[in-house]
Amino acid sequence: MAKESDFYQVYEVFSRRGNKAPMQHQFSLLAPNKEMAMLMAQENFMRREEVIDVWVVRQSDIRKMTSEERQGLTNRLDNKEYRTTKGYGYLRQKWKEKEQGMLDEKEIMSWREVKRK
Template sequence: MNQTTFYKEFEVFSKRNDASPFTHQFSLTAPNKELAIVMAQENFMRREPVSDIWVVERVHIRPLSSEEKASLQRLDNKAYRNTKGYGYLKKIWSKYEQQILDEKEIMSWQGGRKGE
């Protein structure tokens, strides 16, 4: 059997703990996915602790086409999501709260004078 048809390329991803994201670790060649998982465990998991491992055949990973990449550009106009322009709101809110407290205080004085 030819080596190019017998071996498949796999990409190995792992995460250190349940809260961490998956990161790409390395590529390997193996005849099937079961052996690829065993090889990934032997080559990687014995070196550092991991909570999970993914072994994905490279043919199943597809990059974006140039048309798909171009469609991402239209999604880039999201300036309305940036919160850096709202820093002044805390100052305005405390000024508003102070006005409310002052109005309540003034209203309570007027109520007390009517009862006199």
């Protein structure tokens, strides 16, 4: 006879609230098989919130990144300094100087009054 710990498996439950909404992880549950996991997810979740789709996935079927893969991804993402806007900080000051040099409405109206005299 199988051990009780082998009988139950951990399932992750995901749901979607609308057609354009993303799938979101909701909770984990213990169930003997995927059909029972789906019934339990529907019973525990769908009666509380309106959802249009529910996914149940056995936790052991989910593949996580290894530490080597994660390190490789981090190294690849760290060399994107060209995407930051650090080099454009001086432009704000240039725009201020340019705006100060431009004519404003009061200044233009003051010219009109000078011409009338």
